[in-house]
Amino acid sequence: MNTADLGLPVDVPSTALFTDQYEYTMVQAALRAGTAGRRSVFEVFTRRLPEGRRYGVLAGTGRVLDAVENFRFDAGVLGFLRERGIVDEPTLEWLSSYRFSGDIWGYPEGEVYFPGSPVLRVEGSFAECVLLETVILSILNHDSAIAAAASRMSSAAGGRRLIEMGARRTHELSAVAASRAAYVGGFDSTSDLAAGFRYGIPTVGTSAHAFTLLHDSERDAFRAQIDSLGRGTTLLVDTYDVAEAVRTAVEIAGPGLGAVRIDSGDLLLVAHRVRQQLDELGARDTKITVTSDLDEYAIASLAAAPVDGYGVGTQLVTGSGHPTCSMVYKLVARATAPDGPLEPVAKKSLGAKTSVGGRKWAARRLDADGVATAEIVGVGPVPPELADRQLLTELVRGGRTVAREPLDTARERHIAARAALPMSAIQLSRGEPVLPTEYV
Amino acid sequence: MNTADLGLPVDVPSTALFTDQYEYTMVQAALRAGTAGRRSVFEVFTRRLPEGRRYGVLAGTGRVLDAVENFRFDAGVLGFLRERGIVDEPTLEWLSSYRFSGDIWGYPEGEVYFPGSPVLRVEGSFAECVLLETVILSILNHDSAIAAAASRMSSAAGGRRLIEMGARRTHELSAVAASRAAYVGGFDSTSDLAAGFRYGIPTVGTSAHAFTLLHDSERDAFRAQIDSLGRGTTLLVDTYDVAEAVRTAVEIAGPGLGAVRIDSGDLLLVAHRVRQQLDELGARDTKITVTSDLDEYAIASLAAAPVDGYGVGTQLVTGSGHPTCSMVYKLVARATAPDGPLEPVAKKSLGAKTSVGGRKWAARRLDADGVATAEIVGVGPVPPELADRQLLTELVRGGRTVAREPLDTARERHIAARAALPMSAIQLSRGEPVLPTEYV
The missing domain is CATH 3.20.140.10 (nicotinate phosphoribosyltransferase)
Structure with missing residues (x-):
């Protein structure tokens, strides 16, 4: 018997009871x-x-x-x-x-x-x-x-990279199907490993605020992350003070730092400031990813901001309304x-x-x-x-x-x-x- | 190894990839x-x-x-x-x-x-x-x-029976978890057999419009249903003309007909008319179930209507907004x-x-x-x-x-x-x- 393509990382012997x-x-x-x-x-x-x-x-x-x-x-x-x-x-x-x-x-x-x-x-x-x-x-x-929500978001993103990261906002298996549908609708990758496992969708992810808080200082956290994941990683820079975090990040990683992620605040304003700071520090190729409660309207409003990628969660997996x-x-x-x-x-x-x-x-x-x-x-x-x-x-x-x-x-x-x-x-x-x- | 309680009618060996x-x-x-x-x-x-x-x-x-x-x-x-x-x-x-x-x-x-x-x-x-x-x-x-949506609906229903029937409006496994959560929130039963299988939630269901349309006449359909499921069944009476359907239903089933279901129209008005008609036909114990795009507000608005049970789908499994x-x-x-x-x-x-x-x-x-x-x-x-x-x-x-x-x-x-x-x-x-x- 074939296994059912239900977005499970396991075989499903029968779909016959998913039935009224x-x-x-x-x-x-x-x-x-x-x-x-x-x-x-x-x-x-x-x-x-x-x-x-x-x-x-x-x-x-x-x-x-x-x-x-x-x-x-x-x-x-x-x-x-x-x-x-x-x-x-x-x-x-x-x-x-x-x-x-x-x-x-x-x-x-x-x-x-x-x-x-x-x-x-x-x-x-x-x-x-x-x-x-x-x-x-x-x-x-x-x-x-x-997929309909994803399509609107991918239009709005105008070719910038889109990451599906809504697993935590929907049923754990619904999330896997959501990653799949988001990919059909134009997304590039997902944070959901089960979606990578089941459908081969590219997966991404580096660290959360908890990782910074775990360590004695933001500097220690950044160093630990770069030691383990390399300079190409994405550092999360909004746990304490963004400007200080960006400075520390480039100081530790050098101008080859892969990306920084901003997960709160006025993204338009913060992205501009961070871009300017990164450029001044010589990190011209370091990318900026933003990830805070985005939907297609927020993505569109950031069209003129120096943002390289969007991570979208809640609004994607709930169909944006x-x-x-x-x-x-x-x-x-x-x-x-x-x-x-x-x-x-x-x-x-x-x-x-x-x-x-x-x-x-x-x-x-x-x-x-x-x-x-x-x-x-x-x-x-x-x-x-x-x-x-x-x-x-x-x-x-x-x-x-x-x-x-x-x-x-x-x-x-x-x-x-x-x-x-x-x-x-x-x-x-x-x-x-x-x-x-x-x-x- | 125990199996994971993920709302599956199957064993899940691991939940480790439902992870960012x-x-x-x-x-x-x-x-x-x-x-x-x-x-x-x-x-x-x-x-x-x-x-x-x-x-x-x-x-x-x-x-x-x-x-x-x-x-x-x-x-x-x-x-x-x-x-x-x-x-x-x-x-x-x-x-x-x-x-x-x-x-x-x-x-x-x-x-x-x-x-x-x-x-x-x-x-x-x-x-x-x-x-x-x-x-x-x-x-x-x-x-x-x-569960939060279910709780509001069960408050609004004031003790009348609530059936969860939203499986078709959400991911097939999300639906099973939704049945479970709806039950916690005060619902009485579900149409979803996988939820009955996995969690022992009482399941209900009799027939849809397709069954009436399959047959040469509504009368043939009602007779077929009663022959097979007995007089205690619920007949769906709004495929063609409601008043004629109710008359036919009681004629075939007798006054012991279990229930009729109304799935369209002005439910308040139709429920009153159907109740009156059933009573006149001597079917005083025949219950009325309504099932058309209900949410907690629609349920509350039917408080004074002669309705015995509500079937709730879309608005329940999508958390009512x-x-x-x-x-x-x-x-x-x-x-x-x-x-x-x-x-x-x-x-x-x-x-x-x-x-x-x-x-x-x-x-x-x-x-x-x-x-x-x-x-x-x-x-x-x-x-x-x-x-x-x-x-x-x-x-x-x-x-x-x-x-x-x-x-x-x-x-x-x-x-x-x-x-x-x-x-x-x-x-x-x-x-x-x-x-x-x-x-x-």
Whole structure:
């Protein structure tokens, strides 16, 4: 059995319990009613972007593929479902040989999306598809929220290095997935070793205030750090007096000191002063990293400051005000006879939670300069004359994953997709989605 | 080896990589400088509550105890640290026999806290304590954020049943910890099977709109569900027309129908209409559950509605506007000689990020009626004449966990601690912390 790509530094034998109970009770009732095998199409989409956001960033697709492969039932899982009386014996029997055998298409990871974009489409029997709802949404809603925040921050950073360092502000495993999503969204590295271990993301980190406080003096601490980590290290200079710390740092390390880190105070002002001081001390190549409660707005406000890199924590791993997306997983079509045609279905009650029935395709319309002008969504087969760039790609065929890719591919795809959006996409101010979604 | 209580339905052999890289590089530099063994005291506290919140709720302590026990180094973890060049060979050697051997005291799980409350105190050598920073903060910052939101919701619900159903809105493992924290904060059950499996939390769930849409008619769907799950089930009545669905539901199930669920529309209005209709149909004992984008304010606004239970998703697992806490893990005292006295230390730079040095105790002052009036925090030994209720309890002694408890104990403790706060604690409106923190 493969191991699940859940951001764990360990193997996960099964993802089958990352699931709301009602998925299982629905399977039981459908098995008994003889409707469990009806061919069904589920789609993942969002009715709206988080308020004020101009585009979404799809992340987590690679994790979804592993979660689907590892949605299996061993004795422990089946025993739990039996002991708790969650499903009956015929259902347990059916689950014991469960293996997703259907098809999954989706926007490739890193692609941007808009309201109504069918970012994932899962097709197979009702029972095999409905069980996957919860874990698919968990992954996409979390990872896409982080990637969207990361993308805004990486736009704002304008090419300066970005370090993800939010592990301590979110669940320890959520943090690993957050590092991964941040990387897709344009970050360069992470402080989180589990993310380095699991996904090969570059890791960084040198020291904290505790290290300075441990020693008898800041001078002792700096000397200990340089003795052990070398002159290329980053010294934290704001435990006591910044100017004195910078002087001591260069005195001990010499002008080859790698970097200094500033973690408090008025970063704009302090960065300018520290840069001037470093230059005066001859440490012209010593870099400045800032790390205090940054978000995309703070990063943008430091554009004119002599800062070389940003470390971002809380606001990144909490999605900068939008810690989740509102993606849903909806049945949009199903057959009523074994070989019958797919028929569109949709909820019809009053209120906002309606959706468009039918199996969808999607494409991005570009103008003559290659700038995106619209997200085109249609129901049914793709029109043969369609000239726009199709967005859905095949991910799983007959239960077999066909679209693995390195994380760097998703990262590069994101940067290219963002670059093809109208310029207003990267404005940080609140606005409408930068592309209209047109149903054809 | 015990397995880590990380909310996984699987064993986790090690928590050692849920750690920022700088914890390891600090250990390396301190080992080389001869300062790694200095006796040190780290404390976890927050400088402020989330804006407008009146109290915090500590959750995750049980998970911290397991994470500490399972902070170990196997060949895979050591190999990663070596190959990436994160630490040198002497450090790898030291890590290979790592086992936390110090002491941990803390507020017991479910207790309320305020700015400055020393909710956890970790004492031992610098090196063994500093390594635990990231994973301890991950757990406490995440779990306490969810528990605080859950507590407000459970106050607002006034004894009506609360179901946690946010798994699809957060990372799949964060979701399991969120279920646990929500239970501590007063929730009754969860939809998340992994939370039931891992923590024994009661699980619930029956069906979704997809089940109705799968079938040829709503009537067919209801019949299929009742045939399989019995009359005590909960039928979802808002896929098409609510009034027609309620009529069909009672017609098929009879007046013994367990419950109906409403997931859209004006819940106040719809709940009243559905209650009236159910009563007219003789289904007086059929309960009403509502589940549409609820938060503590929406729950409170339904206080006068004939609602029996609330299902809460997004706003619960994202902390209802505050998805993390701002807890920090700070070195507050250390010895400079092997058997020397602990000396208070604190960061002193300009800016808001200062802290109070020294090893602390804490107590809650109550008035004659048993109502809390202040959070008392002192440095040094507990005054022998102290009459207030001490808050720090022993959790780990010499590396051995001494304070395991069932999750229900934490839940009951929380409800009692909240009940002892001044009445204004449970106002949902924004306000100041309901207790002042007094340093003595």
